[in-house]
Amino acid sequence: MAVAHTTSGGLDIRKTAMWSFLASELMFFGALISTFLLYRGRTNGGPDAEELFDIPFTSVSSFVLLMSSLTMVLAHNAWERNDQRQLRLWLLSTAGLGLVFLGGQFYEFSTFVHEGLKLDTSPFGSSFYMLTGFHGAHVAVGVLMLSAMSILSFRVGLTKSRGMNVELVALYWHFVDIVWIVIFTVVYLLQV
Amino acid sequence: MATESTAVETTEEEHADHLSPANYWMIALFLAIVTAVEVAITYIPGYDGALLVTSLIVLGIVKFLTVVAFFMHLKYEPFTMNFMFYFGLLGALALFIAVLLSFRALFDTF
Amino acid sequence: MATIVEAPPVAPAAPSSRGGLWGWLTSVDHKKIGIMYGISAFVFFVLGGIEALVIRWQLAVPDGTLVNEEVYNQLFTMHGTTMVFLFVMPVSAAFGNYFMPIMIGARDVAFPRMNALSFWIFISGGIFISSSFFLGGFPDGAWVGYSPLSTQSEVIRMDFWAIGLLILGVASLLGAVNFITTIFTMRAPGMTLFRMPVFVWMQLVVAFLLAFSLPLVTVGLFQVILDRNFGTLFYDAATGGDPILWQHLFWLFGHPEVYILILPAMGIVSEVLPTFSRKPLFGYQFVVFAGAAIGFLGFGVWAHHMFTSGLGPVAETAFGLMTMTIAVPTGIKIFNWVGTMWGGNISFTTPMLFSVGFVAMFTIGGLSGVTHSIVPADTQQHDSYYVVAHFHYVLFGGAVFGVFAGVYYWFGKVFGRMLDETIGKWHYWLMFIGFNLTFAPMHFLGLNGMPRRIATYGDGLGWNYWNFMATVGSFVIALSILVFLYNAVRSYRSGELAGPDPWDGRTLEWTTSSPPADYNFAEVPVVEAIDDFWYKKYGEDEDHLPVRLDTNPLDPSASAPQEEFHVHLPSPSYYPILLAVGIVTLAYGFLWLPVGYLVMAAGLGIMLWAIFGWAMEDIDHPMGDNGHGEGHADDGGGDDAEAELVGTSSEGAE
Incomplete structure (x- = not known):
């Protein structure tokens, strides 16, 4: 029956859209990371990466975000099995871990500002805050979407037939995680 | 599975349950270990320069591709x-x- | 104009007669959205044209006094910005919206509401940038917005520019995602990728170019906005920032953008030439691959815009070579177009004239483009009128001629009545002469040393004669546009009825009624070949000449009132326009902080309302009404494509 839907190779419409959007986002973060790499040494007399970065702390928040990918994929799995209880549990855990990460980023930013790195201190500071800030904004949007999903799951239940939005949110969330994997390596570990 | 353009015949149902929660826990454990290694090698004295940079980049790529392939199921798309x-x-x-x-x-x- | 198909032309129901103003504002029909894109693009075309006329009037004689330098800067900035972002891009989106789904045998795009959102964000962004005229003056840092011109002026004009382009970028990105998804997932049975019309292929390449290049300029624009408003130092050379980074980010986007502008026109021409040569497109696969190659290589040549910025000999050599390479697929296309016409049974209708004009003018523009790849020569030509001549030959002689070919080709399909051919030929020849009179002299002016972006020039430099001729030419172009507008209004009211297939066409849009039914096809077509419609109309005799078959491959809706077929369609929605209003409110608020915080809060509130309403819309009003029901209640950002499009005539016509 579903004539228009299945004729072109069984590609899922929403997932195709999401992957093309994520490919586009790769370019976005690529440009931000490149800006940072260009400006990493231009400290204009302000503090540099080595003075500021607290690798043990960032490692912990990276670990938190990495584990949120696990809880997300478990939520996705529960959704595929139509297990509403597990779905809720893992959605809320993912949102919670996201909030922990954001809290860590807030703490990190305020420490850095305290130590003298502001948005207008140096091109290094500008590009660092812009990159990590845009990543944080992506996490925040993800947390909002996860919360909305959780509320919906309590009110109406997220069945597989009801769109494929848990899957879309999951793709988005994992994407935010892989961007952080790159940032953690390139921006933090390689700079100290 | 669908690495060639034979994807034309691939339907969604085929890949739905390739991995179980147990698999996901194992993958997460693997990712955690790689992260620990990444952080650890930055503290090993003498392990620096091009060797450290190369190791970190390779480990980063491994993590990146693992998440994409398994958590995002791209391997099965x-x-x-x-x-x-x-x-x-x-x-x-x-x-x-x-x-x-x-x-x-x-x-x-x- | 051979109207061979026997079906009587159905008197067109003017699209505007269905649903009234509210119907247009809330429409999610790709055809209505396409028409709105087209009309708003032409409004911006006229605005950008008026700016160009003022520029030419100023430069007609030495020491012109019509406008001062400040106004002149605003004029050329807005002329470029308007023509690139508010005319050529949306007019390509207009054709893509209207015809891409029909040409692949779909009933709509993959995400109809998101499609409406693209349009409304585009129009809000266009109004936002243009409204700067009343709010402190047009942007004045040139359409390329080089820092420090974009970052160090105090007035908010360049904020309008940067934020406006961000808004337009969102519209284009949504459109690109929508088109990619539509082309990959919504094709009719049998419509394999290599049976798609070249126009659809070019739309696909353009969608990828947009998806991959827009984020780059988005980052640059954010950096400009942050530098201007939050004291960041991205482009502040005194503290270690590097304005050259902006040039990279801008041209990493800007060069693919050039192909975003020209490829849809190439697609249109690749449809028009075979139709009026009554031959298949010569080397279909080569044209497709050349288009994809142009898109791919287009990402590797951006730095040829920056040869004078001191890239160093290695980079200059590499980018010079890449730039020469990109002439190869372009040349392949030109040969294929000529090969299509060769030996064909050519009828020189107006769309054909514009297409042939396109091929000729684009070839000239392409050749002058190759001269830029030679670095020492480019260093001389840089920022001179030679460059202005070059890109007007590819963008006006190319893109605009292609657009008008498309307008004359498809007007009858869209509005049910044909544009007048006699007036159309007047339009063509006036435009052709005016265009060449305006821009050919600029080659000489540039090589004689006249820099671009100067408000006036002194007497005795040897530039007087050709500048005056260029001004005369520009007013001839303006006259040709007036002729076109007269033709459009007149033909819309009382033109000859088009019927389903006025040009004896080759592609699926000609199987539908003119204008097509809301659902496009009463029966989803089954495709068996490239140019499927043609081969269902014509067989071959022993000399390989086409012989009319005794068939009627038209869609049933072409010969019956569309109400006879009950095809389920997506419901209209006012959330797209609401969301766009929210976004533009947010943008206006940002310009006048701190008072603007209130406006921004209002904008955010509207956006949240729209997003929430959008997400809940399908749950509260399930769209299924006749049982084809699993999987169409949608609670997220995506529209409900499968549910909307499964209603077929076999179900509806019971």
């Missing part, structure tokens, strides 16, 4: 989606390496 994402990834890499090279900003301080 049709060719079209793989193509879009990896094409974008390689394109972004190539473009930005070129830009940074033109500023001579890539190899001077690593």
Whole structure:
């Protein structure tokens, strides 16, 4: 029956859209990371990466975000099995871990500002805050979407037939995680 | 499965349950270990310079691809989606390496 | 104009007669959205044209006094910005929206509401940038917005520019994602990728170019906005920032953008030439691959815009070579177009004239483009009128001629009545002469040393004669546009009825009624070949000449009132326009902080309302009404494509 839907190779419409959007986002973060790499040494007399970065702390928040990918994929799995209880549990855990990460980023930013790195201190500071800030904004949007999903799951239940939005949110969330994997390596570990 | 353009015949149902929660826990454990190794090698005295940089980049790529392939299920998706994402990834890499090279900003301080 | 198909032309129901103003504002029909894109693009075309006329009037004689330098800067900035972002891009989106789904045998795009959102964000962004005229003056840092011109002026004009382009970028990105998804997932049975019309292929390449290039300029624009408003130092050379980074980010986007502008026109021409040569497109696969190659290589040549910025000999050599390489696929296309016409049974209708004009003018523009790849020569030509001549030959002689070919080709399909051919030929020849009179002299002016972006020039430099001729030419172009507008209004009211297939066409849009039914096809077509419609109309005799078959491959809706077929369609929605209003409110608020915080809060509130309403819309009003029901209640950002499009005539016509 579903004539228009299945004729072109069984590609899922929403997932195709999401992957093309994520490919586009790769370019976005690529440009931000490149800006940072260009400006990493231009400290204009302000503090540099080595003075500021607290690798043990960032490692912990990276670990938190990495584990949120696990809880997300478990939520996705529960959704595929139509297990509403597990779905809720893992959605809320993912949102919670996201909030922990954001809290860590807030703490990190305020420490850095305290130590003298502001948005207008140096091109290094500008590009660092812009990159990590845009990543944080992506996490925040993800947390909002996860919360909305959780509320919906309590009110109406997220069945597989009801769109494929848990899957879309999951793709988005994992994407935010892989961007952080790159940032953690390139921006933090390689700079100290 | 769908690495060729045979993706035309791939339907969604086929890949739905390739991995179980137990698999996901194992993958997460693997990712955690890689992260621990990443952090640890930055503290090993004498393990620095090009060796450290190369190790960190390789480990980062391993983590990145693991999440993409398994958590995002891209390994089990049709060719079209793989193509879009990896094409974008390689394109972004190539473009930005070129830009940074033109500023001579890539190899001077690593 | 051979109207061979026997079906009587159905008197067109003017699209505007269905649903009234509210119907247009809330429409999610790709055809209505396409028409709105087209009309708003032409409004911006006229605005950008008026700016160009003022520029030419100022430069007609030495020491012109019509406008001062400040106003002149605003004029050329807005002329470029308007023509690139508010005319050529949306007019390509207009054709893509209207015809891409029909040409692949779909009933709509994959995400109809998101499609409406693209349009409304585009129009809000266009109004936002243009409204700067009343709020302190047009942007004045040139359409390329080089820092420090974009970052160090105090007035908010360049904020309008940067934020406006961000808004337009969102519209284009949504459109690109929508088109990619539509082309990959919504094709009719049998419509394999290599049976798609070249126009659809070019739309696909353009969608990828947009998806991959827009994020780059988005980052640059954010950096400009942050530098201007939050004291960041991205482009502040005194503290270690590097304005050259902006040039990279801008041209990493800007060069693919050039192909975003030209490829849809190439697609249109690749449809028009075979139709009026009554031959298949010569080397279909080569044209497709050349288009994809142009898109791919287009990402590797951006730095040829920056040869004078001191890239160093290695980079200059590499980018010079890449730039020469990109002429190869372009040349392949030109040869294929000529090969299509060769030996064909050519009828020189107006769309054909514009297409042939396109091929000729684009070839000239392409050749002058190759001269830029030679670095020492480019260093001389840089920022001179030679460059202005070059890109007007590819963008006006190319893109605009292609657009008008498309307008004359498809007007009858869209509005049910044909544009007048006699007036159309007047339009063509006036435009052709005016165009060449305006821009050919600029080659000489540039090589004689006249820099671009100067408000006036002194007497005795040897530039007087050609500048005056260029001004005369520009007013001839303006006259040709007036002729076109007269033709459009007149033909819309009382033109000859088009019927389903006025040009004896080759592609699926000609199987539908003119204008097509809301659902496009009463029966989803089954495709068996490239140019499927043609081969269902014509067989071959022993000399390989086409012989009319005794068939009627038209869609049933072409010969019956569309109400006879009950095809389920997506419901209209006012959330797209609401969301766009929210976004533009947010943008206006940002310009006048701190008072603007209130406006921004209002904008955010509207956006949240729209997003929430959008997400809940399908749950509260399930769209299924006749049982084809699993999987169409949608609670997230995506529209409900499968549910909307499964209603077929076999179900509806019971």
